[in-house]
Amino acid sequence: MKKAFVLSCLLIWLCVPLSGCWNRTELNELSITSATSMDIEGDDWIVSYQVIIPSAISSGTGITGSGSSQSPITVFSTRGRTIRDAVNQSTTETPRQLFFAHNNILILSEEVARRGVSQILDLHYRNPDARETVSMLITKGKARTILEQLSHVEKIPGQSMRQIIFNETRNSSMVPGVMMYELALSLTSDAKSGVIPEILLSGGLGETSMESLKKTTYNSKIRLGDLAVMKEDKLAGWITQEQGLGVSFLRDKVKSTILSFNCKPMDHQSYNSSFRLLSSSTKLRPTKENGHFIMDIDIKGDGHLLESDCNLDLSDPEVVHQLEMQLQKEVTLMIKTSWQAVRKLRVDILGFADIIHRTYPKEWKTLKDRWESEFVQIELKPHVKISIDRVGLSNKSFRNLNKDDKD
Numbered sequence: 001m002k003k004a005f006v007l008s009c010l011l012i013w014l015c016v017p018l019s020g021c022w023n024r025t026e027l028n029e030l031s032i033t034s035a036t037s038m039d040i041e042g043d044d045w046i047v048s049y050q051v052i053i054p055s056a057i058s059s060g061t062g063i064t065g066s067g068s069s070q071s072p073i074t075v076f077s078t079r080g081r082t083i084r085d086a087v088n089q090s091t092t093e094t095p096r097q098l099f100f101a102h103n104n105i106l107i108l109s110e111e112v113a114r115r116g117v118s119q120i121l122d123l124h125y126r127n128p129d130a131r132e133t134v135s136m137l138i139t140k141g142k143a144r145t146i147l148e149q150l151s152h153v154e155k156i157p158g159q160s161m162r163q164i165i166f167n168e169t170r171n172s173s174m175v176p177g178v179m180m181y182e183l184a185l186s187l188t189s190d191a192k193s194g195v196i197p198e199i200l201l202s203g204g205l206g207e208t209s210m211e212s213l214k215k216t217t218y219n220s221k222i223r224l225g226d227l228a229v230m231k232e233d234k235l236a237g238w239i240t241q242e243q244g245l246g247v248s249f250l251r252d253k254v255k256s257t258i259l260s261f262n263c264k265p266m267d268h269q270s271y272n273s274s275f276r277l278l279s280s281s282t283k284l285r286p287t288k289e290n291g292h293f294i295m296d297i298d299i300k301g302d303g304h305l306l307e308s309d310c311n312l313d314l315s316d317p318e319v320v321h322q323l324e325m326q327l328q329k330e331v332t333l334m335i336k337t338s339w340q341a342v343r344k345l346r347v348d349i350l351g352f353a354d355i356i357h358r359t360y361p362k363e364w365k366t367l368k369d370r371w372e373s374e375f376v377q378i379e380l381k382p383h384v385k386i387s388i389d390r391v392g393l394s395n396k397s398f399r400n401l402n403k404d405d406k407d
Helices: 002-015 083-092 110-115 118-126 143-147 157-171 180-187 210-214 241-250 317-345 352-359 361-375 398-406
Strands: 030-041 044-052 073-080 097-099 105-109 135-139 193-203 220-231 234-239 257-261 273-289 292-308 379-390
Touching (some): 030 110, 044 143, 083 118, 110 220, 135 157, 157 220, 220 317, 241 317, 257 317, 292 352, 317 379
Parallel strands (some): 030 097, 135 193
Antiparallel strands (some): 044 073, 220 234
């Protein structure tokens, strides 16, 4: 009995220094933010928040529920002289503390991007509550407008935008997603440049009412657009989606994509065939001749033929080889067109500076101060090898099959 009493006293004494959950925050005290945006008005920052309404995304309500539907999100903005000052102003108009751990999207207006993103990067890397994996996007209008749009498929619009980015990166590679830490690494590399996808609202005025989601057609929709080119921390210009795919090839960022081409060698005006590129690899080999650099680009890829409107016998290996040559010409032309667009902007988003620095470390000490002028003089020599592994279930085109049936 005495031993039990002593043991009980010891356990009680050990529990005394334990503070317990003295700084806990209950879930019903938080405003969970799924996406944010930043605009500039004069010298003030306008920060907008897409906040989730938990009761609206539970079963029975919201977009897919029955009865009187409630919007799954609410959007509001605050103004401040700095970004953190604007965020702090949220305490004057919301009963809950903003919680950014689930924030997936950060949308910047074009005006903010032209002013510079260094202050935004500094904020995220200085504060422990900010996420470095947030996806970066740029819009040419007001960034808040994008946050206000509801999604027909996903209940939470911020999650919908995140999935659009992942889907495009995985299946198209024209407008690859860029996270906060990836942008920071690009802007602090030897090239001091990077890209950010554009997001835009196409169609009408937007889907901001729950009533509009009850229809089967979209008056407007959110989609990805072009690629914003960042020089150091400021917006320098834009390139198209097609040029963005060429940049992805040069940066070895192509995971999968569809290539359209013409099966006839002499016809470059129309497209009648499609090819699914399933794997791709790019290797860059810089050399120096006559005081300037030459970049040999070896691209290898393979995939399946998806579509062909040509009178060809695909059981003939020579015919398949001809199609492969057409694909290689199409990729080569795409790379050259992208290179011309990038060189016109005089921004090394291809990462050539990092490769040349690793290959010629001694010469880089003198090159880095005049890299912009040296970059535009680089000569590209692309070497493309595309293999068609499968031609589909039929070795003949439908045109040939139709002719055989008539005969």
